[in-house]
Amino acid sequence: MDKHARIFIAGHRGMVGSAILRALTKRGYDNLVVRTSKELDLRDNARVAAMFAEVKPEYVFLAAAKVGGILANSTLPAEFIYDNLAIQTNVVHQAYVHGVKKLLLLGSSCIYPRDSPQPMKEEYLLTGPLEPTNEWYAVAKIAGIKMCQAYRRQYGCDFIAAMPTNLYGPNDNFDLQHSHVLAALLRRFHEAREEGRPPTLWGTGTPRREFLHADDCAEACLFLMDHYSDPMIMNVGAGAEITIAELATMVAEVVGYRGDIHWDRTKPDGMPRKLMDCSRMTALGWTPRIPLREGLKDAYAWYRQQVGATPERSL
Ligand SMILES: NC(=O)C1=CN([C@@H]2O[C@H](COP(=O)(O)OP(=O)(O)OC[C@H]3O[C@@H](n4cnc5c(N)ncnc54)[C@H](OP(=O)(O)O)[C@@H]3O)[C@@H](O)[C@H]2O)C=CC1
Numbered sequence: 082m083d084k085h086a087r088i089f090i091a092g093h094r095g096m097v098g099s100a101i102l103r104a105l106t107k108r109g110y111d112n113l114v115v116r117t118s119k120e121l122d123l124r125d126n127a128r129v130a131a132m133f134a135e136v137k138p139e140y141v142f143l144a145a146a147k148v149g150g151i152l153a154n155s156t157l158p159a160e161f162i163y164d165n166l167a168i169q170t171n172v173v174h175q176a177y178v179h180g181v182k183k184l185l186l187l188g189s190s191c192i193y194p195r196d197s198p199q200p201m202k203e204e205y206l207l208t209g210p211l212e213p214t215n216e217w218y219a220v221a222k223i224a225g226i227k228m229c230q231a232y233r234r235q236y237g238c239d240f241i242a243a244m245p246t247n248l249y250g251p252n253d254n255f256d257l258q259h260s261h262v263l264a265a266l267l268r269r270f271h272e273a274r275e276e277g278r279p280p281t282l283w284g285t286g287t288p289r290r291e292f293l294h295a296d297d298c299a300e301a302c303l304f305l306m307d308h309y310s311d312p313m314i315m316n317v318g319a320g321a322e323i324t325i326a327e328l329a330t331m332v333a334e335v336v337g338y339r340g341d342i343h344w345d346r347t348k349p350d351g352m353p354r355k356l357m358d359c360s361r362m363t364a365l366g367w368t369p370r371i372p373l374r375e376g377l378k379d380a381y382a383w384y385r386q387q388v389g390a391t392p393e394r395s396l
Pocket residue numbers: 091092093094095096097098116117118119121122123124143144145146147148164168187188189190244245246247248249252253254261
């Protein structure tokens with residue numbers, strides 16, 4: 082991408098979009114196009130078409146989506162399938178209509194079958210039933226992948242799709258009902274320490290997850306924009322997994338909480354394991370840089386800043 086190219090970052094205020102914005106700005110890109118969801122609801126096809134006609138972006142990072150953790154996904158199925166289908170349909174189609182040179186769509190590791198062999202390779206897509214807690218979101222994401230592949234096949238569009246694993250970092254959602262596990266745990270342990278009572282976590286603690294910092298994910302997205310043009314999806318992971326119980330211990334250490342943990346086993350575990358096989362990304366020459374413990378410290382520092390907790394007061 083030329084440093085003056087018009088680059089539309091859809092979802093620039095979200096965790097991944099803001100990390101992409103930071104990464105591009107740091108590299109000196111000076112023609113970045115952003116819109117909040119209030120300024121431009123990407124579910125509205127006419128408004129998306131008008132924006133593309135007016136701005137004529139040359140490159141698109143599609144990081145706008147309806148996103149949430151296991152409970153949000155299982156309790157808001159209509160919003161997860163509708164919003165994501167509509168956003169992708171409008172952005173991908175208008176990118177084709179207005180001759181976008183390259184588009185990167187963000188999918189998710191939840192597109193793989195619940196009982197996939199581990200680690201999960203790209204070719205396992207559509208080889209078995211999905212995990213029920215996020216099937217609506219996963220179906221929408223799979224449709225997004227298929228749109229990129231269809232527009233490449235029929236119209237020759239250079240549209241690619243990256244599948245990140247579970248992400249965390251600055252600008253994550255810390256809502257206790259709707260967030261992903263890592264943000265929820267940082268907040269739960271922070272509040273447990275402040276209030277002197279044990280946190281209640283969900284499920285059994287036995288599921289395994291892989292966690293990638295949003296800044297690493299953004300670097301991977303920029304790398305793929307520069308080095309990858311292929312219909313095959315690309316896994317973007319951290320390369321190591323950890324149980325939720327082990328994650329809880331690590332978060333407790335980072336936050337400085339030393340006490341009991343309660344587990345609410347009425348809450349779902351979701352997929353038992355979700356480890357990406359990232360050998361194709363590694364072979365291309367990209368690997369993540371931020372170790373989980375360092376990333377956790379960074380995410381916790383960001384959270385404390387948001388809640389106005391000074392280190393002196395909160396530790
Ligand atoms: N978080 C994770 O663990 C993972 C995320 N991903 C994928 O990465 C991408 C980014 O996720 P993440 O950054 O976490 O999500 P966030 O929830 O942090 O951000 C999503 C962004 O999408 C925008 N958005 C939502 N709905 C609309 C709409 N109708 N019109 C316009 N903009 C809209 C929001 O804009 P605004 O702020 O202006 O309202 C927001 O900035 C998504 O595709 C997600 O599926 C993949 C794997 C894991």
